[in-house]
Amino acid sequence: MERIPILRMGSYLLVTVQVDMHDQLAQQLQEDLAVKIVQTGARGVLLDISALELVDSFIGRMIGNIAATARVLDVATVVVGMRPAVAITLVELGMSLPGVQTALNVELGMELLRDRLEETVFNDHFPE
Amino acid sequence: MTISRSESLPIRSSGDVVVIRQRVRSAAEDVRFSIVGLTKLVTAASELARNTLVYGGGGNMLLEEVHESGRTGLRLTFADNGPGIADIALALKDGYTTGQGLGLGLGGARRLSDEFHIDSAPGKGTTVCITRWK
Numbered sequence: 001m002e003r004i005p006i007l008r009m010g011s012y013l014l015v016t017v018q019v020d021m022h023d024q025l026a027q028q029l030q031e032d033l034a035v036k037i038v039q040t041g042a043r044g045v046l047l048d049i050s051a052l053e054l055v056d057s058f059i060g061r062m063i064g065n066i067a068a069t070a071r072v073l074d075v076a077t078v079v080v081g082m083r084p085a086v087a088i089t090l091v092e093l094g095m096s097l098p099g100v101q102t103a104l105n106v107e108l109g110m111e112l113l114r115d116r117l118e119e120t121v122f123n124d125h126f127p128e
Numbered sequence: 129m130t131i132s133r134s135e136s137l138p139i140r141s142s143g144d145v146v147v148i149r150q151r152v153r154s155a156a157e158d159v160r161f162s163i164v165g166l167t168k169l170v171t172a173a174s175e176l177a178r179n180t181l182v183y184g185g186g187g188n189m190l191l192e193e194v195h196e197s198g199r200t201g202l203r204l205t206f207a208d209n210g211p212g213i214a215d216i217a218l219a220l221k222d223g224y225t226t227g228q229g230l231g232l233g234l235g236g237a238r239r240l241s242d243e244f245h246i247d248s249a250p251g252k253g254t255t256v257c258i259t260r261w262k
Contacts, residue, residue, distance in 0.1 A: 020149060022142040023178070054149060054167065056174040057232040085167035093171060093236035094222050 004029045006036045011043040012113060014106075018051045026062040034069050044113035045070050048106055050081025060095040067100045076116050077101065080109035131203075133193040139206070140186045145177040148189055152204065155191055159200050161262055169202060169260045172240040175233035176206045176256050182227055184208025184254055194259065201242070201261035206254075213248040220246075 002025060007014045013036055015029070033045065047066060049055065055063070067077040079102045082090075090097070103109035133155075137148055152173040156166040173189070180187045187208030194203045213219045220238065225231035234256075238244040241258035248254035 020146050022146045024142060053153070054170050054174060056171050056178075057230050057236060058174075058178060061230055083167075085164045088164055089167045089171045089240065092168065092239050093175075094232045094239075095230075 003032065006033060008036075008040055008042070011041075011117070012110070013037065013040065013042045013045045014048065015045065016048040016051070020052075020054070021059060023058055026059055030062055030065055030069065033066055034073070037070060037073050037075050042075060043117050045075055045077040046106060046109050046113065047077060047079045048081050048109075049079060049086075050083070050105070052086065053083065055082070055086050055090050057093060057095060060090060060093070060097065064095075064097060064100060067097075071099075076113055078103050078109040078112050080104065080106050129194050129196040131192050131194055133191075135191045137189050137191065138186075139177050139180045139188055139208075142178075142181065145174060145181060148177045149174050151191060152202070155193065155202055159193060159202065159262055161202075161260075165260060165262065168240040169204075169258075172237040172258055172260070173204055175237045175240075176204070176258070178229075179233050179256075180206045180208045180210075180254075182229075184210030187253075199261050201259050203257065203259045205257045208255075209253040212250045212252045212254055213246075214250050216246055216248060 004015060004017055063079055070077045079100055082102065103112050137151060138144055149170050153166065153170050156169055177189060185208060190205040192203045194201050218224055220235050222235045223231045237258060242261050243259040245257045
């Protein structure tokens with residue numbers, strides 16, 4: 001079966017969506033990612049959607065679900081690379097992806113995740 | 129209004145929904161829609177094709193290139209012979225769904241189109257027609 005690859009980069013997981021996803025493929029990714037998070041003990045997920053020319057309500061919901069599932073597993077998700085036309089359309093559709101952290105590109109997304117991780121480590125060492 | 133091109137596509141599987149997105153995209157590129165206009169139309173098509181599949185039990189889409197008073201647009205007509213919609217106003221409301229979706233599809237597709245018509249009654253199937261002008 002066709003699957004979207006999930007790459008491990010140190011303590012992060014990188015998912016680059018490069019195909020026009022049909023609904024089952026999007027659903028499969030949600031499940032695979034949750035399993036992979038637990039298997040690898042990843043600290044963050046970077047979801048790169050720069051190749052996606054369309055995010056409809058189904059794919060938008062998948063993005064929200066991935067972020068929510070990761071959060072429940074104590075893992076931060078950053079969605080990177082959303083195209084401007086996709087962002088405009090998504091908002092008009094009625095989805096502003098509340099609770100989903102975004103960044104313009106992979107580098108900035110990585111920085112965000114790193115900052116968050118350092119913050120967590122700092123708070124663990126110096127609890128209030 | 130004149131129609132310069134017309135193509136009918138089946139909607140029987142989620143793979144067909146992807147094909148519809150690709151066909152609408154290439155038609156919008158042919159008539160040189162702006163990137164935002166194109167993205168809005170393809171997204172609306174994706175929502176309506178999924179509705180046809182999930183709620184209508186499948187059907188088809190008619191894709192037409194239309195011309196009227198010097199302007200060019202694309203008209204998409206989604207038709208199914210499913211159970212139909214009893215309360216159209218309610219179905220258009222954001223957040224309302226009888227399925228497992230978010231209830232954004234129909235209302236969202238209307239916002240993303242310039243013209244929107246829906247014709248449906250219980251037992252009579254559903255036809256949704258949208259037009260987006262260049």
